[in-house]
Amino acid sequence: MPAAILTRRGFLKTSGSLVITFSLGGLVSRSAAAASAPTAPDVWPFKTVAPDEVDGFVAIDASGKVTIFSGKVDLGTGVRTAMTQIAAEELTVPFGSVDVIQGDTLLTPDQGTTWGSLSIQNGGTQIRQAAATAREALLAQGAQRLGVKRDDVEVRAGRVVAKSTGKSVAYGALIGGKTLSLKVDQKAPLKDPSTYTIVGTPVPRLDIPGKVTGRFTYMQDFKRPGMLHARVVRPPAIKADLLSVDDSAAKQVPGYVATVRKGNFLAVAAKTEWGAIQSAAAIKATWSEWKGLPDEAKLWDFVRTSKVVKDEAVQTVGNSADALKSATKKLSATYNFAIQTHGSIGPSCAVAEFRDGRLTCWSASQATHLLRQQLAQMLTMKAADIRCVYIDGSGCYGRNGHEDAAADAVLIAKELDKPVRVQWMRADEHGWDPKGPPTLFDYRAALGEGGAPTAWESEVFIPYKPAKFTVPLVAAELAGLPADPAFPGNIQQSLAIPYGIPNVKATAHWLADTPLRPSWIRTPGRMQNTFANESFLDECAVAASADPFEYRRRLLKDARGLELLERLVKLAAWTPRAAGAAKAAGEVAQGRGVAYTKYELVRTYVGVVADVDVNTKTGAVQVKRFFVAHDCGQIINPDGLRNQIEGNVVQTVSRTLIEQVTFDRSHVTSLDWRSYPILRFPEVPQVVIDLIDRPKEKPWGAGEPTAAVVPAAIANAIYDAVGARLRSVPFTPDKVLAALKKA
Amino acid sequence: MATTVTLTVNGKTARIHVDDPQMPLLYALRNDLDLHGPRFGCGLGQCGACTVHVDGAAVRSCVTPIGNVAGKHVLTLEGLGSPEKLHPLQKAFIEEQAVQCGYCINGMIMQAKALLDSNKKPTEEEIRTELANNLCRCGTHVRIVRAIQRASASAK
Numbered sequence: 001m002p003a004a005i006l007t008r009r010g011f012l013k014t015s016g017s018l019v020i021t022f023s024l025g026g027l028v029s030r031s032a033a034a035a036s037a038p039t040a041p042d043v044w045p046f047k048t049v050a051p052d053e054v055d056g057f058v059a060i061d062a063s064g065k066v067t068i069f070s071g072k073v074d075l076g077t078g079v080r081t082a083m084t085q086i087a088a089e090e091l092t093v094p095f096g097s098v099d100v101i102q103g104d105t106l107l108t109p110d111q112g113t114t115w116g117s118l119s120i121q122n123g124g125t126q127i128r129q130a131a132a133t134a135r136e137a138l139l140a141q142g143a144q145r146l147g148v149k150r151d152d153v154e155v156r157a158g159r160v161v162a163k164s165t166g167k168s169v170a171y172g173a174l175i176g177g178k179t180l181s182l183k184v185d186q187k188a189p190l191k192d193p194s195t196y197t198i199v200g201t202p203v204p205r206l207d208i209p210g211k212v213t214g215r216f217t218y219m220q221d222f223k224r225p226g227m228l229h230a231r232v233v234r235p236p237a238i239k240a241d242l243l244s245v246d247d248s249a250a251k252q253v254p255g256y257v258a259t260v261r262k263g264n265f266l267a268v269a270a271k272t273e274w275g276a277i278q279s280a281a282a283i284k285a286t287w288s289e290w291k292g293l294p295d296e297a298k299l300w301d302f303v304r305t306s307k308v309v310k311d312e313a314v315q316t317v318g319n320s321a322d323a324l325k326s327a328t329k330k331l332s333a334t335y336n337f338a339i340q341t342h343g344s345i346g347p348s349c350a351v352a353e354f355r356d357g358r359l360t361c362w363s364a365s366q367a368t369h370l371l372r373q374q375l376a377q378m379l380t381m382k383a384a385d386i387r388c389v390y391i392d393g394s395g396c397y398g399r400n401g402h403e404d405a406a407a408d409a410v411l412i413a414k415e416l417d418k419p420v421r422v423q424w425m426r427a428d429e430h431g432w433d434p435k436g437p438p439t440l441f442d443y444r445a446a447l448g449e450g451g452a453p454t455a456w457e458s459e460v461f462i463p464y465k466p467a468k469f470t471v472p473l474v475a476a477e478l479a480g481l482p483a484d485p486a487f488p489g490n491i492q493q494s495l496a497i498p499y500g501i502p503n504v505k506a507t508a509h510w511l512a513d514t515p516l517r518p519s520w521i522r523t524p525g526r527m528q529n530t531f532a533n534e535s536f537l538d539e540c541a542v543a544a545s546a547d548p549f550e551y552r553r554r555l556l557k558d559a560r561g562l563e564l565l566e567r568l569v570k571l572a573a574w575t576p577r578a579a580g581a582a583k584a585a586g587e588v589a590q591g592r593g594v595a596y597t598k599y600e601l602v603r604t605y606v607g608v609v610a611d612v613d614v615n616t617k618t619g620a621v622q623v624k625r626f627f628v629a630h631d632c633g634q635i636i637n638p639d640g641l642r643n644q645i646e647g648n649v650v651q652t653v654s655r656t657l658i659e660q661v662t663f664d665r666s667h668v669t670s671l672d673w674r675s676y677p678i679l680r681f682p683e684v685p686q687v688v689i690d691l692i693d694r695p696k697e698k699p700w701g702a703g704e705p706t707a708a709v710v711p712a713a714i715a716n717a718i719y720d721a722v723g724a725r726l727r728s729v730p731f732t733p734d735k736v737l738a739a740l741k742k743a
Numbered sequence: 744m745a746t747t748v749t750l751t752v753n754g755k756t757a758r759i760h761v762d763d764p765q766m767p768l769l770y771a772l773r774n775d776l777d778l779h780g781p782r783f784g785c786g787l788g789q790c791g792a793c794t795v796h797v798d799g800a801a802v803r804s805c806v807t808p809i810g811n812v813a814g815k816h817v818l819t820l821e822g823l824g825s826p827e828k829l830h831p832l833q834k835a836f837i838e839e840q841a842v843q844c845g846y847c848i849n850g851m852i853m854q855a856k857a858l859l860d861s862n863k864k865p866t867e868e869e870i871r872t873e874l875a876n877n878l879c880r881c882g883t884h885v886r887i888v889r890a891i892q893r894a895s896a897s898a899k
């Protein structure tokens with residue numbers, strides 16, 4: 001990982017203004033193998049982090065080394081490499097001369113949470129514009145230095161060159177170590193994509209050599225001098241009160257240092273990690289009883305009867321109520337999607353240290369700027385006195401436990417006045433990370449002449465979304481410290497449909513209550529909503545005895561979407577069929593299903609075909625193959641993009657077939673990989689991809705869209721195979737057998 | 744009971760002072776020897792992130808007491824190869840770009856090494872079966888299988 005080691009700083013007086021310079025060569029160490037940790041510079045603030053300043057994003061040292069300061073972080077997706085490509089391309093410097101520092105509130109601008117498939121689309125675009133502004137300024141300065149006209153110069157590999165004389169001056173010699181002191185110019189001309197040599201190529205990822213040789217420093221590997229190891233002791237029931245603590249046995253554990261108790265927050269710290277684990281196990285705590293969770297067996301009744309805080313019309317076209325009233329052929333269906341967990345392979349981990357009244361907190365948070373606000377709120381401290389630093393953790397697919405582990409470490413470090421590392425155990429992660437909430441849907445449609453829908457109504461029941469984008473910190477809640485209510489993500493998006501149906505009404509019912517602390521998890525809401533939309537559209541196609549591709553083509557007015565469907569037909573060698581036409585022969589039936597979306601109706605187009613085998617005796621579904629046609633506009637790194645798409649498919653096959661959080665009246669009961677299994681190697685499908693590259697278009701996101709279409713494609717393929725409709729995710733064998741009975 | 748355990752790690756003798764011989768090997772490797780290849784994933788023997796080789800066999804270091812490996816040979820991902828001198832499996836994982844977050848990859852490579860040690864040319868199905876108890880959350884499976892096939896093909 002690029003580790004921020006601030007090795008040399010100086011203060012330069014230039015034209016009366018104070019300019020901070022630093023050795024950029026030492027600021028980051030490019031090699032993923034170098035395991036040095038970010039250390040705290042003693043100058044706070046250290047540099048500008050203003051997102052409208054070029055210096056917020058870009059610094060160039062005397063040797064020409066470029067450092068990019070990115071508020072978006074690499075969650076295992078390859079974003080660091082992609083950002084390096086974008087910056088190197090736009091600045092026109094060698095790829096190897098660019099380093100990226102990510103998610104450090106002292107150094108990087110706040111570019112928003114790393115979520116929503118927006119790292120490239122928004123974060124990369126901001127960095128590209130800052131780089132273009134810098135390049136233009138350097139061209140002007142270079143022309144002046146070379147004594148030629150502005151239109152006589154061009155950039156070649158980090159040097160401004162006079163075309164007439166061939167004389168040149170390096171970026172480093174022009175600006176080396178000084179700030180540019182320029183606003184980002186939104187009109188600075190961008191390079192013509194046809195001249196790109198770095199963007200659009202499959203540059204190998206920078207972090208992989210370190211990761212396959214054990215040299216990469218993950219958050220879980222990070223240490224501070226004098227650091228204590230801590231473990232949290234969570235209540236056995238979510239809202240139980242801590243009545244008493246007996247830590248006499250813990251005190252006997254070698255290495256034990258202290259017990260920390262604050263309200264219902266309980267933790268132990270020790271000199272060694274094993275000491276902390278043993279101490280936590282030895283603590284005897286008595287908790288009050290709490291059974292406030294709903295009955296899991298009646299979860300969907302609970303959701304349906306929860307108080308509605310607000311109804312929101314997500315899409316309205318024509319008058320669906322009238323159209324439904326007068327229709328003769330009508331369809332209706334109810335769908336639901338289980339509560340799911342993030343399930344990172346490495347449980348959350350964080351280190352916190354107070355020094356001179358200031359707090360530094362290292363974590364794998366996808367939102368260090370937001371975390372800083374939350375920690376300030378929890379501690380009633382000034383945000384300016386807190387530095388949150390990102391260090392890569394285990395894959396993160398949304399707001400999981402990282403921020404909570406950070407708050408745990410902060411509380412304990414504050415109590416003990418020592419650097420503290422908190423590592424969650426597997427049960428902490430499975431039990432206490434916030435969850436993708438349960439989602440329930442009702443659908444109605446009317447079909448007209450020829451089977452096309454004349455009316456479409458959808459309703460989704462989802463937990464309420466407050467104004468603030470935060471999920472409360474577990475430590476703050478347990479300790480009774482200030483925290484905001486949970487924001488579950490923009491989970492109403494993608495309920496609106498991309499099809500031309502004359503009467504449409506899509507409604508979100510925002511609910512007052514949901515069983516477990518909700519948050520966003522990959523493709524939040526968009527996955528659930530697209531599952532229901534594309535399943536119900538398939539039901540309409542079946543009712544119309546239409547080929548599902550043909551049916552979609554009839555309803556789609558969007559040329560780019562239609563082109564994608566054409567490519568997908570070819571890729572999957574799809575032959576026209578009435579949906580549900582495949583018939584079981586023997587025990588294992590084969591089927592194929594399609595699903596399509598234009599993500600949130602405004603960006604990435606993706607369509608998939610799933611090939612499945614359904615065992616009619618056991619109810620087991622095996623997904624054999626996925627064909628994906630993908631158009632996210634300009635592609636930055638085609639291999640990185642494929643890696644993301646494959647990951648989307650495999651992870652979502654797992655979520656669709658297997659995953660659901662279980663709970664009793666007190667707490668989550670799926671606390672390990674046995675009770676919350678995920679897809680294993682023998683069950684993983686082949687993934688065949690067709691990338692549609694549009695170098696002249698905007699680059700859109702790819703971390704989520706493919707996941708949106710996976711569940712419906714599987715449901716539709718199962719229907720195709722056996723004529724049974726799966727309307728409840730996950731499609732466990734018992735649900736498949738029950739649907740087969742009804743078919 | 745505090746004691747000193749002597750073992751060989753990546754070819755070198757290591758003497759580790761432990762408070763408790765029941766401490767899993769994983770913590771000795773990560774904290775006492777600063778070897779970060781083996782990773783903490785579950786501590787329950789369920790995911791494979793902590794896999795190392797003990798006397799040539801793949802074991803889960805999170806459930807292997809340090810006291811049980813006294814006098815034995817432990818090999819970690821660091822011992823397999825370095826960025827300068829890659830093991831064929833590491834090279835193949837780079838060539839296939841078979842990593843997303845990479846947290847599981849230690850286990851994938853160490854388990855694959857155990858397979859290739861006994862079966863130089865496994866079929867795709869054999870690879871998938873061998874890795875059935877190694878979990879990956881990022882969905883890197885298809886690339887991991889390809890990387891192991893590549894490493895196997897490159898071996899004489």
Ligand code: FES
Pocket residue numbers: 782783784785786787788789790791792793794803804805806
């Ligand atoms: S950490 Fe050892 S098997 Fe999961």
Ligand code: FES
Pocket residue numbers: 076345394395842843844845846847848878879880881882883
């Ligand atoms: S690559 Fe992230 S868990 Fe496997």
